[in-house]
Amino acid sequence: MEFEIQDDEIELLLQDLQERYGYDFTDYSKASLKRRINRLYSLDKFPSFALFRKQIQTDSIYFRRFVEEITVNVTEMFRDPSFYRILREEVLPVLATHPFIRIWHAGCSTGEEVYSMAILLREAGLLKKSLLYATDINPGVLERLKKGIFPLRFIKQYSENYIQSGGKDDFSRYYTAKYDWAKFDEQLTAKMVVATHNLVSDRSFNEFQLIFCRNVLIYFDRNLQNRALQLFDDSLDTLGFLALGAKENLKYSTIFRKYKQLENKERIWRKIA
């Protein structure tokens, strides 16, 4: 792929998004953003940058596509099985002591992570007293989450992940397969509260015992990472848990001193102050 769109043009697009739609991507990591924008530009076969820019400015449906394509929505169920194993063994027993459990999945994409967590809660007998708040900047991915329908071709991988995470059941009890799709149990979906939420501009909206934000912060620069982490800190109970992606770290953040990482390699921190 040749990079057709240059840095100064990307700055123009980001300004437009801010002025026209109130979406601020200026503190995103630029290398990935540039690659995604160029990918979309060639995918949609625009003849010139000017036409591309005009389409984003004037067509709000295309704008939605643009945001969905430049953000990365790739996800899977039980991604990093060892992470889910630690959730089962060390975090769920603590959550169990609460009369009511509130969990926030920030940047949940199409929801595979949320369904994975709902399955863990169900197996621990905690789903009834839990609510899983699922938020993302993209309304399109959330529509898919609400349907709970995922491609059947990924299910083999997901059930392997599930078993590695310590799952003891037959994974197929959680979905019904039809044609090329697996529809997950509606009892899982029923415990999810779904809403758009932009980590750049929206505020804290509740208090949680566990917050997931996995593979979202890698797309933010350090400054925006710190702002998002402050938002999580404001939304987390004392002694609550914060779970990041496998390659994300609190180590360099401004909230670091208030948190203690669990005694294993997984990226789960507990709020101690």
Next chain:
Amino acid sequence: MAQNSIVKPIQLIVIGGSAGSLDVILKLMPALAPSLPVAILIVTHRKASSEDLLVDLLNSRGSWPVREAEEKEPVAPHAIYVAPSDYHLLIEKDFTFSLDVSEKVNYSRPSIDITFESAAEVYGEGLVAILLSGANADGVAGMKRVRSNGGTCVVQDPSTAEVSYMPAQAIEQGLAHHILPAEEMAAFINGLFTNDKNQ
């Protein structure tokens, strides 16, 4: 040559490899001169979550410090970085690493193409890209960009590669400035910096 002094010094070497490349990399390690003023980044295809093993393995082979590249970490000279498995690795204009979990490219994550392209954007002439053994076409498109941005392209001689497809593709497309047998890779890298001493 007089012009040599205005050529941008080599700041980053990216080594991309797939099937059959690990051996080459392991042999290269102990043969590297002990203190070259350059960062080396290794991008190889391998199973998800085997990264720690590779870092340990490489650390046991030579005097250079080897670690997994962390997101937002500045690229420091005289260090060897390994791209974490299951993430694409990019480099920002401010010489820091970025990670990305977007779709696989050439069935691979990390994709050599993505790292080559992104390093080419940032380092231009200061980049050396090395493509080793492999069964896949990953790296070839990236090398094109390295070349057009003024970087140097080195390809393992396919006849010395356990799997020749990947390096052969790059050569067929006319991308290689240098075609080297596996055992000459380290000497080539060391040689990039010997002139500095005379200046």
